[in-house]
Amino acid sequence: MVHTNNAPELLDALKSNMAAQINWLKSCQILKPGNPADGAITRYPDQGWITPYFSNFAAMAMLEDPSCHPSVERYLDWYLRNLEDNGTILDYHYDENFNFKTAAPDSEDAYAGTLLSLAFNYHEKTSRTHWIRENLERLKKVAKAIIKLMDRDGLTFALAGYRVKYLMDNCETYRGLADFVLLLDLLGDQETRYFKSKAEAIAGGIEKVLLNRHRDCYHPSKTGWIKPGINLKKFYPDATCQSFPVLYGLIEPESGRGARLYNLFNEYHGNWVTIEPPDYPWMILGLYACLHGDYSRAYEKIRHAREVFIDTGSGNWFCAESAFFVLTCARLIRDHDRWLR
Numbered sequence: 001m002v003h004t005n006n007a008p009e010l011l012d013a014l015k016s017n018m019a020a021q022i023n024w025l026k027s028c029q030i031l032k033p034g035n036p037a038d039g040a041i042t043r044y045p046d047q048g049w050i051t052p053y054f055s056n057f058a059a060m061a062m063l064e065d066p067s068c069h070p071s072v073e074r075y076l077d078w079y080l081r082n083l084e085d086n087g088t089i090l091d092y093h094y095d096e097n098f099n100f101k102t103a104a105p106d107s108e109d110a111y112a113g114t115l116l117s118l119a120f121n122y123h124e125k126t127s128r129t130h131w132i133r134e135n136l137e138r139l140k141k142v143a144k145a146i147i148k149l150m151d152r153d154g155l156t157f158a159l160a161g162y163r164v165k166y167l168m169d170n171c172e173t174y175r176g177l178a179d180f181v182l183l184l185d186l187l188g189d190q191e192t193r194y195f196k197s198k199a200e201a202i203a204g205g206i207e208k209v210l211l212n213r214h215r216d217c218y219h220p221s222k223t224g225w226i227k228p229g230i231n232l233k234k235f236y237p238d239a240t241c242q243s244f245p246v247l248y249g250l251i252e253p254e255s256g257r258g259a260r261l262y263n264l265f266n267e268y269h270g271n272w273v274t275i276e277p278p279d280y281p282w283m284i285l286g287l288y289a290c291l292h293g294d295y296s297r298a299y300e301k302i303r304h305a306r307e308v309f310i311d312t313g314s315g316n317w318f319c320a321e322s323a324f325f326v327l328t329c330a331r332l333i334r335d336h337d338r339w340l341r
Contacts, residue, residue: 017302017329021329022061022062022065025062025323028042037094038074039077040094041059042319044318048096052105053105053110054323057323058075058322058323059076059122060121061324062326073128076131086145087112090102090105107169109159112142114172115142120180120182133187139183146198151205155206156173156202164222165205165223167244168241180199215230218241232268258292276308277309280316287327295338301328305321309321
């Protein structure tokens with residue numbers, strides 16, 4: 001609990017910072033009605049590279065502002081318009097004339113999982129069931145792209161041509177399918193049980209295959225029969241990946257394992273709050289702290305990021321970092337009575 005005489009000012013500052021970053025994210029979106037590029041969200045303003053995985057988070061954050069809901073729909077339309085035949089999507093680059101080139105994605109499973117969660121959150125915020133029904137077959141195509149990447153142990157490969165199963169990606173694919181199931185259930189869709197079984201299979205794979213029961217923490221990945229050792233002193237991926245089961249709803253933050261992993265993370269990497277360039281800020285950790293009720297660290301993360309990354313115009317501040325800044329602000333504002341007195 002933060003005891004302060006200027007609680008209203010702190011809340012106003014959070015709201016102001018959040019609004020400024022939503023505006024920054026809006027400036028990353030290409031608005032060109034009738035053009036195929038319309039709706040795409042770039043990594044930086046006035047820069048043509050689109051990494052849909054990052055853009056999905058940007059759109060998720062933009063949902064916090066009701067005036068942005070049409071912009072988010074515009075982005076969703078862009079994504080679904082650009083699906084490959086197998087339901088995956090490539091990275092895109094548009095030049096000043098909106099000619100484009102594509103590049104291979106960093107992953108196929110996580111792009112798809114986060115898109116499905118975005119579609120669910122879009123419906124939660126707007127209740128636009130009509131849009132979901134209208135695009136249901138294409139959303140199913142995205143969900144089936146995840147399923148095609150699943151192995152017999154339930155875990156997804158990052159890419160069809162890159163047979164590594166990552167904890168982070170699998171948490172995102174589980175959440176995406178689980179969120180999609182909620183949409184299908186709402187619609188009374190006959191395939192609800194099928195997709196639910198696949199979400200449960202991924203969750204089961206994470207628990208059975210990637211959890212190291214002896215240490216009660218997770219292997220960051222699995223390749224073939226090999227699971228690398230877990231070195232919690234290593235920030236990425238070993239330590240940071242431990243946050244994902246809580247972030248994506250596989251374990252509760254207040255559970256024994258959830259609380260222990262958060263305490264261990266802070267024991268080994270207590271300086272996560274004050275990360276500075278040239279490293280990336282890892283704003284998602286601010287949201288992770290909020291889920292554990294550690295609002296004072298989350299607030300300090302916001303304050304520090306503003307000072308060191310945003311105000312300085314750091315090149316390591318891009319749409320996904322901005323998105324988690326917004327989402328952390330939103331959680332701090334929503335839960336202000338739990339931490340601000």
